[in-house]
Amino acid sequence: MTLEAMDARLARLARKGDQRAFAELVSMYKDKLYHLAYRMIGNRQEAEDVVQDAFLRVFKNLDRYDENQKFSTWIYRIATNLCIDRLRKRRNVYSLDSESSEHEGLDGYAMLPSDERTPESELLLSETQKIVQEAMDTLPAKYKGVMVLRYMQDLSLQEISDVLGMPVTTVKTRVHRGREFLRKKLERKL
Amino acid sequence: MECKVAVAWMQEYLDGDLSGGDAALLRQHMSECQACQARYDALARTEALARALPFEPAPAGLEARILASLPKAGRRPAAWTGWVRRHPAISAAALFLVVMLSSFVTMWNQDRQLSVAGPDLDNVVIQGDKVIVPAGKEVSGDLTVVNGSAEVLGEVKGDLTVIDGNVTLASTAHIAGHVQEIDRAVDWAWYKLRSWFGTLAYGP
Numbered sequence A: 001m002t003l004e005a006m007d008a009r010l011a012r013l014a015r016k017g018d019q020r021a022f023a024e025l026v027s028m029y030k031d032k033l034y035h036l037a038y039r040m041i042g043n044r045q046e047a048e049d050v051v052q053d054a055f056l057r058v059f060k061n062l063d064r065y066d067e068n069q070k071f072s073t074w075i076y077r078i079a080t081n082l083c084i085d086r087l088r089k090r091r092n093v094y095s096l097d098s099e100s101s102e103h104e105g106l107d108g109y110a111m112l113p114s115d116e117r118t119p120e121s122e123l124l125l126s127e128t129q130k131i132v133q134e135a136m137d138t139l140p141a142k143y144k145g146v147m148v149l150r151y152m153q154d155l156s157l158q159e160i161s162d163v164l165g166m167p168v169t170t171v172k173t174r175v176h177r178g179r180e181f182l183r184k185k186l187e188r189k190l
Numbered sequence B: 001m002e003c004k005v006a007v008a009w010m011q012e013y014l015d016g017d018l019s020g021g022d023a024a025l026l027r028q029h030m031s032e033c034q035a036c037q038a039r040y041d042a043l044a045r046t047e048a049l050a051r052a053l054p055f056e057p058a059p060a061g062l063e064a065r066i067l068a069s070l071p072k073a074g075r076r077p078a079a080w081t082g083w084v085r086r087h088p089a090i091s092a093a094a095l096f097l098v099v100m101l102s103s104f105v106t107m108w109n110q111d112r113q114l115s116v117a118g119p120d121l122d123n124v125v126i127q128g129d130k131v132i133v134p135a136g137k138e139v140s141g142d143l144t145v146v147n148g149s150a151e152v153l154g155e156v157k158g159d160l161t162v163i164d165g166n167v168t169l170a171s172t173a174h175i176a177g178h179v180q181e182i183d184r185a186v187d188w189a190w191y192k193l194r195s196w197f198g199t200l201a202y203g204p
């Protein structure tokens, strides 16, 4: 059975209420979605939130999953949209309440024992990686989705166009602009 | 070849969409044009660096949290919200009173339980699952909305917290504290809130 056929089968079972099938989908996609969300948002806690929300939406909307579409396309679309939403909201809320960005991570989030990563292990991240991630973080949201799908998930331009629901030519233009943007950012720093 | 063409072709090349013949022409140009060669090198390096970002696996425990967050069939509401649901006509009228009298209100709306907590709830308007602080009105402390959206045109003198919903702030809005949207699915903050919402909203 191909991976796609397996996904579709699991989705069908999950739709009928088979919790183990859904758990299987979670286990197959959680790392990919987390990676996608973390690279898009640049914040572990928010990336976790997005992944969790994405699965919740998948769960609630299984009956709306169109089997003519790849399951991966559908789940990537949901996760990418949630990331883009968050990036937009973050901009709006912070511009209205400039203090809140400093308090991100308070209100209990900082105390979550959710993640074994400590500040010390963060230091192990190479300086270069940090600079590249920072450059990614500054990409405007509309390029970011495209770039993250392209680089981190290694999707083809056609697949990205399916995920984002936009023409391949638009995806291509965004990849080119995103690449130029990153080049200019990194040129000065590396 | 003009540099402008070369620059466009570099992108195509990096997309894997440049034919062999054109790629040879591009290489030819770059061997003669230092600026284009440098630009291509920088682009290719950018590409390699971005692809080299390490894979970030999901943190331990996320999978369990995801599965635990899924809605359970047959989750039962607390007794009095059940009553509200069984008596929609009375509750619509009673709601106004509840809002007037209580600093906390909860109701059912299309299977989603909307709860609002805060002082001066007589200053807020509830429409469907939307909680509105109208222009010129103020809430003198923290305002918390669960399972609904908040639209603020007036003033909130404390924190605005929306759980499983979203926030819309008008240009006239003024929030003295912090604005936070929480996905209940996740959240530690949710459990903290739950303790003071108590059993009233969520039942035994």
Ligand SMILES: [Zn+2]
Binding pocket: B002, B003, B006, B029, B033, B035, B036, B037
């Ligand atoms: Zn040239």
